[in-house]
Amino acid sequence: MTALSLKNVNKSFGPVHVLKDINLEVEDGEFVVFVGPSGCGKSTLLRVIAGLEDATSGEIHIAGEQVNLTPPSKRGIAMVFQSYALYPHLNVRGNLTLALKQERQSKAVIEERVETASRMLGLEPYLDRYPSELSGGQRQRVAIGRAIVRQPKLFLFDEPLSNLDAALRMNTRIEIANLHRQLSASMIYVTHDQTEAMTLADKIVVLRDGRVEQIGSPMDLYNDPANRFVAGFLGAPSMNFLPASTLTPDDPREMGLRPEDIRLEGGGPIAGTVSHVEHLGGDTNVILQTQTTPLTIRLFGQHAIAPGESAQFGYDPARAYYFAQDGQRLR
Amino acid sequence: MNKARTNPLNAFAMHGALILYTLIALFPVFVILINSFKTRKAIFREPLALPDADSFSMIGYQTALKQGDFFLYFQNSLIVTVASLALVLLFGAMAAYALSEYRFKGNTLMGLYLALGIMIPIRIGTVAILEMMVATGLVNTLWALILVYTAQGLPLAVFILSEFMKQVSDDLKNAGRIDGLSEYTIFFRLVLPLVRPAMATVAVFNMIPIWNDLWFPLILAPAEETKTLTLGSQVFIGQFVTDWNAVLSALSMAILPVLILYVIFSRQLIRGITSGAVK
Ligand SMILES: Nc1ncnc2c1ncn2[C@@H]1O[C@H](COP(=O)(O)OP(=O)(O)O)[C@@H](O)[C@H]1O
Numbered sequence: 148m149t150a151l152s153l154k155n156v157n158k159s160f161g162p163v164h165v166l167k168d169i170n171l172e173v174e175d176g177e178f179v180v181f182v183g184p185s186g187c188g189k190s191t192l193l194r195v196i197a198g199l200e201d202a203t204s205g206e207i208h209i210a211g212e213q214v215n216l217t218p219p220s221k222r223g224i225a226m227v228f229q230s231y232a233l234y235p236h237l238n239v240r241g242n243l244t245l246a247l248k249q250e251r252q253s254k255a256v257i258e259e260r261v262e263t264a265s266r267m268l269g270l271e272p273y274l275d276r277y278p279s280e281l282s283g284g285q286r287q288r289v290a291i292g293r294a295i296v297r298q299p300k301l302f303l304f305d306e307p308l309s310n311l312d313a314a315l316r317m318n319t320r321i322e323i324a325n326l327h328r329q330l331s332a333s334m335i336y337v338t339h340d341q342t343e344a345m346t347l348a349d350k351i352v353v354l355r356d357g358r359v360e361q362i363g364s365p366m367d368l369y370n371d372p373a374n375r376f377v378a379g380f381l382g383a384p385s386m387n388f389l390p391a392s393t394l395t396p397d398d399p400r401e402m403g404l405r406p407e408d409i410r411l412e413g414g415g416p417i418a419g420t421v422s423h424v425e426h427l428g429g430d431t432n433v434i435l436q437t438q439t440t441p442l443t444i445r446l447f448g449q450h451a452i453a454p455g456e457s458a459q460f461g462y463d464p465a466r467a468y469y470f471a472q473d474g475q476r477l478r
Numbered sequence: 479m480n481k482a483r484t485n486p487l488n489a490f491a492m493h494g495a496l497i498l499y500t501l502i503a504l505f506p507v508f509v510i511l512i513n514s515f516k517t518r519k520a521i522f523r524e525p526l527a528l529p530d531a532d533s534f535s536m537i538g539y540q541t542a543l544k545q546g547d548f549f550l551y552f553q554n555s556l557i558v559t560v561a562s563l564a565l566v567l568l569f570g571a572m573a574a575y576a577l578s579e580y581r582f583k584g585n586t587l588m589g590l591y592l593a594l595g596i597m598i599p600i601r602i603g604t605v606a607i608l609e610m611m612v613a614t615g616l617v618n619t620l621w622a623l624i625l626v627y628t629a630q631g632l633p634l635a636v637f638i639l640s641e642f643m644k645q646v647s648d649d650l651k652n653a654g655r656i657d658g659l660s661e662y663t664i665f666f667r668l669v670l671p672l673v674r675p676a677m678a679t680v681a682v683f684n685m686i687p688i689w690n691d692l693w694f695p696l697i698l699a700p701a702e703e704t705k706t707l708t709l710g711s712q713v714f715i716g717q718f719v720t721d722w723n724a725v726l727s728a729l730s731m732a733i734l735p736v737l738i739l740y741v742i743f744s745r746q747l748i749r750g751i752t753s754g755a756v757k
């Protein structure tokens with residue numbers, strides 16, 4: 148069964164056309180990540196799915212039922228917000244139970260679900276605290292707990308990690324992945340961070356300017372991007388783009404080379420001056436100023452390269468990508 | 479800011495300025511208060527002297543309490559002020575929420591229309607208001623005053639509150655919607671507590687002019703049983719003779735309720751600021 152399917156969904160705010168003809172399926176138990184630059188309409192799409200905004204046109208089906216006219220609380224979804232959005236006047240227990248009380252669940256059910264969720268997230272010591280007495284990470288857990296207790300058909304996460312610091316972000320990311328495994332629930336996760344997308348997703352939906360650019364598994368998108376935008380968006384450091392004529396004369400196409408597909412090669416075809424080096428221990432990132440463009444090169448291991456040196460590099464032609472002027476991939 | 483707080487000289491200057499201002503602001507009140515306890519002669523002989531055994535007198539309070547039904551005037555003023563404030567806050571907040579939260583045609587226009595009332599004094603419409611009150615039979619009722627003061631307070635209330643409500647997190651309201659709260663619950667339980675400081679501001683701004691108003695009580699409700707305190711005190715001020723003892727005593731007593739109301743609201747104001755919104 149499909150947990151969510153969107154058919155030709157459009158959304159305009161007055162004259163501003165924000166979502167353009169979105170078609171999308173989320174299978175049961177799937178972890179789908181919407182990724183795209185800020186302002187591309189990810190949150191708007193999530194709000195349309197949640198029912199917080201009405202779609203201007205198109206159909207939204209959740210678990211096989213059309214929900215265009217169903218209010219958010221009846222759609223069988225739960226949402227975790229970037230700003231946590233905990234109720235300031237309720238303690239943690241109150242935050243967790245509010246939705247269940249609204250649904251008129253029995254006391255026993257509420258008790259049991261709160262217990263399960265708080266055990267899963269380690270919230271037991273905080274149940275009587277108020278949100279203002281919690282740290283950012285703890286608030287985030289409560290927000291996730293508030294979603295879990297509802298046992299929704301579909302979880303919606305809107306950039307849940309972007310207010311956390313780097314270390315906490317990594318931990319929480321792993322926790323969300325574990326949660327997905329334990330609950331085997333369908334989840335949609337919005338982020339502008341390609342690392343989060345690559346590490347969490349079963350399926351990535353790349354959005355740009357309110358349009359779906361490509362849908363596929365992380366490795367599919369990485370190895371086989373449909374266009375220049377997807378190729379440049381996924382992967383860190385991101386793909387290098389250069390006129391193909393730099394390496395093969397009279398080639399009008401644009402060429403894409405991933406930083407890790409370029410290797411040191413004395414007398415290789417890519418030559419230039421090293422302008423910057425980042426020694427990361429495991430990797431060495433080199434910024435090479437060629438005649439046309441600067442290239443980012445990721446070398447495995449440690450290398451004694453210093454800025455100002457000239458160096459030559461080679462690449463595997465089979466791992467080069469080519470794009471037409473309009474950005475479409477040429478195969 | 480931090481530096482200013484730690485620098486003792488700056489702190490001294492700041493406190494000095496604030497204390498000076500407090501003294502200047504409180505001085506007239508102080509003069510009214512001490513003179514209300516003095517004999518008429520003492521008031522004129524030494525207006526700034528404290529009452530002593532010789533000059534002490536309660537005559538002003540006695541006159542004020544004997545003349546007319548002072549407790550009724552008190553009660554009227556209190557009812558009118560509290561009811562008007564409650565209505566201004568309730569309807570002002572509701573209108574402000576609608577304007578800031580919902581997108582509908584004419585939203586901006588409606589906001590401007592409501593803000594227009596800030597610039598046009600309501601007294602310009604006194605004649606029309608009086609005609610309306612006569613037509614509806616509300617003349618000489620407290621309702622006449624409550625309705626007028628509510629109308630008078632709404633524009634500024636809507637203006638201030640809608641600015642504050644725009645700042646309440648959308649995520650919080652949306653979380654409420656997803657959890658199945660009604661729009662009313664979201665408004666009363668989530669949004670209103672977060673704009674409490676703004677509500678207190680609006681209340682304080684509206685309270686004093688309503689309490690002190692003479693114009694509308696005189697025109698709309700001059701009857702004995704609907705007189706407000708300000709109107710009631712006027713009997714002591716005559717064209718030729720003014721009973722200063724009674725006037726000062728009446729004024730002293732009139733300060734009290736406002737002071738109490740102010741303390742209530744300012745506490746809210748401070749609590750609202752310090753507890754703040756949780757992100
Ligand atoms: N309520 C709204 N009214 C008008 N425009 C909006 C509204 N909400 C979002 N937008 C516009 O829609 C676009 C997408 O916004 P959003 O979905 O928040 O982007 P993202 O979450 O991908 O950063 C933005 O250009 C934004 O200005």
Ligand SMILES: [Mg+2]
Nearest residue numbers: 189190191306
């Ligand atoms: Mg967003």
